[in-house]
Amino acid sequence: MTSILFEQYLQKLDVSMRSRGRKTALILDNCPSHPSIRTLSNIELFFLPPNTxxxxxxxxxxxxxxxxxxxxxxxxxxxxxxxxxxxxxxxxxxxxxxxxxxxxxxxxxxxxxxxxxxxxxxxxxxxxx
Incomplete structure (x- = not known):
């Protein structure tokens, strides 16, 4: 998965969560395809520290x-x-x-x-x- 695909997926998921009135949290590792996206309103991203x-x-x-x-x-x-x-x-x-x-x-x-x-x-x- 590329960072572009992942970002597109997160944007669609955020729209879906917003339309349902739901919020969610995703815990992500430090994989390069996991970019930090600040424009998500209904998804909060938590990045795990390296080497854990x-x-x-x-x-x-x-x-x-x-x-x-x-x-x-x-x-x-x-x-x-x-x-x-x-x-x-x-x-x-x-x-x-x-x-x-x-x-x-x-x-x-x-x-x-x-x-x-x-x-x-x-x-x-x-x-x-």
Whole structure:
């Protein structure tokens, strides 16, 4: 994603929030495509400090690691099945999408909740929330 696309997305989201009479906050990392936009009326942007990934971005820790483990398991099972049947390995985009869905379905809710509880505590200690 480029900073231009992200800014356009935020502008549209801001219009949508304004039309519904809602306000929202987005917590962003320091990725270059996350520009600071001062013209948003119904969205407040909070930028995380650098080098706090594991504390404030739990998706980078357990959730994504867990998802990748499940995805790679699906990929290995497909590869082993092709070896067992002496058929050349073929993994289509549709196969990948199915493996992605299966991998995400196997990430437990408890894993997600556990990751975010640590991030919430960190944010409470370091941000005026």
């Amino acid at each position: 990934t594991l504390k404030t971005q739990p998706m980078d820790a357990d959730v994504i690691r867990n998802f990748k483990l499940h995805y790679k398991t699906q990929l290995c099972k497909a590869r082993l099945a092709s070896l067992d049947s002496n058929v050349p390995f073929k993994f289509t985009v549709l196969d990948a999408l199915r493996a992605i869905k299966s991998a995400w379905d196997n990430v437990k809710l408890e894993t997600i909740v556990h990751c975010f509880s640590g991030a919430a505590k960190y944010c409470e200690e370091h941000f005026d929330i």
